[in-house]
Every structure is written in C-alpha cells, then in structure tokens.
Amino acid sequence: MHIRTFRAANLQAALAEIRTQMGPQAAVLHTRQVRDGWMGWLGRTQVEVTAGLRDAAEQPRRERLQRSENSPHRETEMLRERLIRVGVSDSLAxxxxxxxxxxxxxxxxxxxxxxxxPSLEAALKRVVASDLHCGPPIRSLPxxxxxxALVGPTGVGKTTTVAKLAAGFRLQQQRRVGLLTIDTYRIAAVQQLQAYADIMDLxxxxxxxxxxxxxxxxxxxDVDLVLIDTAGRSPNFAxxxxxLRVMLQAARPDETHLVVSATSSAASTARVLQGxxxxxxxxxxxTKLDETEQTAGVLAALVEHQAAPLSYLTNGQQVPDDIESSDREKLVGPLLGTTAVLPVAA
Incomplete structure (x- = not known):
C-alpha cells in the first residue's frame, strides 16, 4: 500500500488534497491535530491526515471482486473489502x-x-452497534x-475530558468536585488544569x-467527586x-476510565488496550469523534480486544458541552466514512 501524509487547515481541506493527489480510491488511515512552530509554540493548529492507496501487488483481490460481479454475495464481498481497507482485521471483517x-x-x-x-452499510451499523458494550456514566452521589481516574496515551484529550466532566458535575449536577493531577511531565500540564480549576472555583x-x-x-x-488527571503514557513502554499503576494503587480509584481517540487506527488502539x-x-x-472520518478501525479494536464498557464520547473542544454518555448510534454513524468505498475496476 502506498501511504502519504497531508497537512491542512481543516479535515475537509486535507481530504480534498488527498483526492486530488491520490484519487478517490485512497483511504484515510489516521488523523490528528498538530501545531507547527517551535515545539508547537506560536504555531498554527492543523489537521494531519495519513492516507493509503493500494498498489499493483494487491490487484488480485480486485480481480476476484470483478469475477464475482454476478455473484449474489458480490456486495457483501465489497463490504468486507471496505472494512479491511480501514484497518479491520480479515476475520472480523x-x-x-x-x-x-x-x-x-x-x-x-x-x-x-x-x-x-448503502443498504448493507446500514445493516453493518446495526451489527457493529450490537457488538459495542456501553456502560453507565460516572456514578456520583452527594x-x-x-x-x-482517567488514563491513556499522550494526545487523546485526557485533561480536556477531565475539565468537561468536572464542569458537568459541578454546574449541572451541583456536585462538589475536586481535581488532582499526577501529570507533572508534560509542559504546562499542571497550569492547564489549574486554569480550569480556577474558572470553576474547584x-x-x-x-x-x-x-x-x-x-x-x-x-x-469534603468533595463528592475527585477526578484524577494522569500523564500520557506510551503503551510500548511497560x-x-x-x-502509573503504582501511583493509582496509592489513590485507590473507584473507577478508572481508559481514554482512546477515534482518530487512531485499529492497530494503534489495539496497542493501547494491550499496553x-x-x-x-x-x-x-x-474522544475526538469530530476529528475522524470513520470509526470502523477504533471500534473494531474495542470489540476484538474486549475493551471495558464505553462510558463517554467527546466530539469537540468546548467545555463542558462536547461530551455525552456513550451512544452506540453516534459511534457507528461515521463507521466507514466517504473515502472507503472500493470501486470495482472496469
């Protein structure tokens, strides 16, 4: 597969550039937000999109689709191909x-x-939704x-999610909320959370x-809810x-929520779950449902690796608005996106 990375001001502009340079057959493999400038300071926020295009070595699979054009299962085979192109394993696809x-x-x-x-994709969304295990949101009583505690790799939005949860419980449910951070590694991490605490008087x-x-x-x-923000950890470094595990053992949290990004590939999400x-x-x-074009990859990893029940999803940077309890329909809404359709060559 031929893989290239593009940067643009927003996702739509990046996708347009991908289609121009790689054609409509290209599939989005990964997206993330980045900042240019020195170490991300004084720079612009951009969207970085990694796209892939199948090369000639993968032509036999396309030919097999052509030979099956008159088969009753041709559309099903095409659907399987689309799933594989966005990172779903062969067996799960x-x-x-x-x-x-x-x-x-x-x-x-x-x-x-x-x-x-379209009709098969609608059925697929119902199938994937039935495989997702949604649990309750955080339980807090006066x-x-x-x-x-919130844990996860770097860049998935843990601190912002802590702020959203704190604001929701403080302003909407009138709970007494306290914040605690053990993220003393990342530059300005403590200051970021302290700013949220000052705004909400926590x-x-x-x-x-x-x-x-x-x-x-x-x-x-005397608080009802303590939210712990943790440092991002690479799942590759045990x-x-x-x-982190030793620090959490000292805190003895009642709940530990693993934060994963919807922009991550199936393979990256699998490494996070294992790590x-x-x-x-x-x-x-x-998190970051608003930054991805398709969710099939991350959802496939959650299903295959039997992730803990889904509690929340986030779809923006606004505090406290862009967070809600887990919703199967919203997670499978952008399941395959618009660039994953595999045309059968004439």
Whole structure:
C-alpha cells in the first residue's frame, strides 16, 4: 500500500488534497491535530491526515471482486473489502459482513433482497452497534466521595475530558468536585488544569510521588467527586505503565476510565488496550469523534480486544458541552466514512 501524509487547515481541506493527489480510491488511515512552530509554540493548529492507496501487488483481490460481479454475495464481498481497507482485521471483517448480509435477509424474510452498499452499510451499523458494550456514566452521589481516574496515551484529550466532566458535575449536577493531577511531565500540564480549576472555583492538588497521594486527597476537603488527571503514557513502554499503576494503587480509584481517540487506527488502539491492560480499566472513553472520518478501525479494536464498557464520547473542544454518555448510534454513524468505498475496476 502506498501511504502519504497531508497537512491542512481543516479535515475537509486535507481530504480534498488527498483526492486530488491520490484519487478517490485512497483511504484515510489516521488523523490528528498538530501545531507547527517551535515545539508547537506560536504555531498554527492543523489537521494531519495519513492516507493509503493500494498498489499493483494487491490487484488480485480486485480481480476476484470483478469475477464475482454476478455473484449474489458480490456486495457483501465489497463490504468486507471496505472494512479491511480501514484497518479491520480479515476475520472480523468477514464476520461483520456476513452478519450484515444475514441481517438483511432476515429483515426481508420470504422476499427478494436487493443488496447494495448503502443498504448493507446500514445493516453493518446495526451489527457493529450490537457488538459495542456501553456502560453507565460516572456514578456520583452527594456526600459519598467517589474517586475517578482517567488514563491513556499522550494526545487523546485526557485533561480536556477531565475539565468537561468536572464542569458537568459541578454546574449541572451541583456536585462538589475536586481535581488532582499526577501529570507533572508534560509542559504546562499542571497550569492547564489549574486554569480550569480556577474558572470553576474547584480545589486542586498536584501529586508527584505515591506517598503524597492520601495527604493530597484529604487536602481536597469534603468533595463528592475527585477526578484524577494522569500523564500520557506510551503503551510500548511497560516501565512507565508500571509507574502509573503504582501511583493509582496509592489513590485507590473507584473507577478508572481508559481514554482512546477515534482518530487512531485499529492497530494503534489495539496497542493501547494491550499496553494499559495491567491498569485494569473499568470503563472506556472515546474522544475526538469530530476529528475522524470513520470509526470502523477504533471500534473494531474495542470489540476484538474486549475493551471495558464505553462510558463517554467527546466530539469537540468546548467545555463542558462536547461530551455525552456513550451512544452506540453516534459511534457507528461515521463507521466507514466517504473515502472507503472500493470501486470495482472496469
């Protein structure tokens, strides 16, 4: 597969450039927000999109689709190809596409079924939604302190998500909320969370070592909910994950939410789920739905690796608006996007 990376002011401009330079057959593999300038300072925020285009070595698969053009399962095979192109494993793509076909046949029992990509994709969304395990949001009751930690790799929006949750519980549910951060590695991380705490008039503590944890939790006072922001950790470095695990053991959180980005590929999400398994997350938050064109990759990884139940999803930077309880329909809405259609060559 031929892979290229594009940067533009927004996602739409990047997609237009991809189609111009690589053609309509190109598939979006990964998106993220970046800043130019020195170390991201004084620079512009841009969208970086990685796209892939199949090369001649993959032509036999296309030819197989052509030979099956008159087959009753041609559309199902095309759907399977589309899933594979956005990172879904062969086995799961096969299972999802076959279940989609079976769903359509069941809906039209005793009638002729007119298969098409739009109708099969609608069936696929129902199939994927049924595989997603959605759990409850954070449970917070007055005068019953609950400690909740957010963990995950760098760049997935943990601090912003902590701020959204804090604002929601403080302003909408009138809970007494305290913030605690152990993210003393990232430049300006403490200042960012402190700014949110000041705006919402919330107590906040900074913890650098496990032995400081209980004292800092007590210093937050009589709060109903403690939200812990953690440093981003690469799932490839077990030693850093172990450091995080030791810190969380000192905090003894009631809930630990693993934060993953909807812009990540299936392979990247799988590495995150495997790398943070020792933390034993109790829930999963999917962020940046507004920054991705398709969610099939990240959802495939969540299903295949049996991720903890989905608790929240976020779809923007606005605090506290752009967060809501997990919603299957919204997660599968952009399932395959618009660039994943595989045309059959004439």
């Amino acid at each position: 096969q299972r999802w596409s076959q279940r989609s076909e079976a769903t359509m046949r069941q809906q039209h029992s005793g009638q002729a079924v007119a298969f098409s990509q 005068s019953q302190r609950r400690v909740v 107590p906040m503590q900074v913890v650098e070592r496990p032995e400081q944890m209980q004292t800092s939790l007590e210093a937050l006072g 030693a850093r994950i172990d450091q 943070f398994a020792s933390i034993r997350p109790t829930a999963t938050i999917v």
